[in-house]
Amino acid sequence: MLAGPGYSVALPPGFTVVESMPAMGVYRLLPPGATPMDREAQLQIRPVQPFELQPLLQNIYGFENPWVAQMNAAGLGIANVTGMLPARQTPLPQGVGHIREFEGFTFVGFPVRVMVIVIVGGQAAVEVVVMMNLYRWTEFAAPCLSLVAQITLAGTAPPPVQMQAMVDEQRQDQVELQLVTADGETIPLTALPTHVEGNLVVNIGTVIKTGNINGTAIAIGEHTVAKVAS
Numbered sequence: 001m002l003a004g005p006g007y008s009v010a011l012p013p014g015f016t017v018v019e020s021m022p023a024m025g026v027y028r029l030l031p032p033g034a035t036p037m038d039r040e041a042q043l044q045i046r047p048v049q050p051f052e053l054q055p056l057l058q059n060i061y062g063f064e065n066p067w068v069a070q071m072n073a074a075g076l077g078i079a080n081v082t083g084m085l086p087a088r089q090t091p092l093p094q095g096v097g098h099i100r101e102f103e104g105f106t107f108v109g110f111p112v113r114v115m116v117i118v119i120v121g122g123q124a125a126v127e128v129v130v131m132m133n134l135y136r137w138t139e140f141a142a143p144c145l146s147l148v149a150q151i152t153l154a155g156t157a158p159p160p161v162q163m164q165a166m167v168d169e170q171r172q173d174q175v176e177l178q179l180v181t182a183d184g185e186t187i188p189l190t191a192l193p194t195h196v197e198g199n200l201v202v203n204i205g206t207v208i209k210t211g212n213i214n215g216t217a218i219a220i221g222e223h224t225v226a227k228v229a230s
Contacts, residue, residue, distance in 0.1 A: 002027050005046040006124025009151045012143065018042075021119040031143045034134070038108060041132035041140035043147065048118065056127065060100045060116055061087045076114060076131050078104040090187060093161060094153045095121035095177075101190060103134070106166065108136060111196060119152035134196045141177055145189055149179055161187075172204045 001007050002017075004025010011017070014032030021027075021132040034041040049055060061197055073081050083103040089095040098118040105111055115130040128148050132140040142163045149161045161179045164186075168176075179187040194202050 002045065004045070004126075005049070006047050006121075006154045007045075007126045007151055009045070009147065012147055012150075014143070015043075015147070029147075031140050032137050032146075035099065038110075038129075039106075040110070040131075040136055041144065042076075043131075043144050044127075044129040046127050048120075048127050050125075052091050053118075053125050056118060057098055060098055060118060073104055073114070075101070076129070077106050078112065078114070078131075079107045080105050082111075082112065090189070091120055092187065093181065094151060094156050095125075099189075113137065113190075113192065115190060117148060119148075119151065119153065123155035124153045126151060126153065132195065135199070135201055137192045138202050139185050141190070141192060145177060145179075167204050175202060175204075176202070 002025075004022075004027075007025065011029075015032050017027055018036055019028055021210055024046070026045070029043045029045070030039065031041050031043065032037065081102055081104040082219070085101040087098065087100045090099055096119070097148040098120065100116045102114050103111065104114070111134045112131050113134055115128075116130045117130070119128070128151070130144045130148070132144065142165075146163050149163075161181050162181050164178050166176045166178060167174070173205050174191045175194060176191045177189050179189060194200065194204060
């Protein structure tokens with residue numbers, strides 16, 4: 001069990017803690033399949049104290065500034081930020097999720113997607129940062145996002161949720177990952193590309209359920225990612 005001021009979460013099988021400050025509730029994890037050397041994917045959890053919540057949210061919503069984006073990316077081992085997605089709010093089981101995503105290249109040269117998620121509950125808040133190699137997102141996205149959904153904030157008891165992947169038959173360039181609550185409500189979390197730099201990373205029709213996902217306001221792909229000026 002991982003825990004910090006205002007939150008707790010069970011460590012799923014296969015995840016390893018590579019860096020931690022338990023007294024502060026800060027943990028950096030590797031999902032199954034990621035190695036400590038290359039860190040093809042990683043997830044960081046830390047509690048957010050009340051006095052830092054508003055500055056943190058301002059930082060997230062200020063990522064359009066390329067200097068702000070690059071400073072935040074450097075701590076993740078990202079050499080260059082190449083694309084930025086609009087910040088958005090998403091209702092999560094624990095509270096309100098403030099999500100910002102961007103893309104870039106690591107110092108070892110592979111393309112990554114980064115999700116910065118700040119979950120604000122009634123009594124506590126937590127920041128989760130998920131980074132994954134875009135060539136291998138099919139391995140890492142579901143376990144990492146499932147862990148995010150399992151975080152319990154003080155004063156809340158999130159209902160059980162499941163992950164599902166959906167593809168709009170008219171938009172087979174991207175896969176949307178959603179949480180599904182016990183009553184059948186779907187919560188879109190992100191959309192990830194079926195092709196990365198011209199290479200196929202997931203074959204639609206063999207592993208992904210198809211359906212209409214229009215209206216989720218998530219449209220992620222090279223054609224929609226705003227390029228960050230260098």
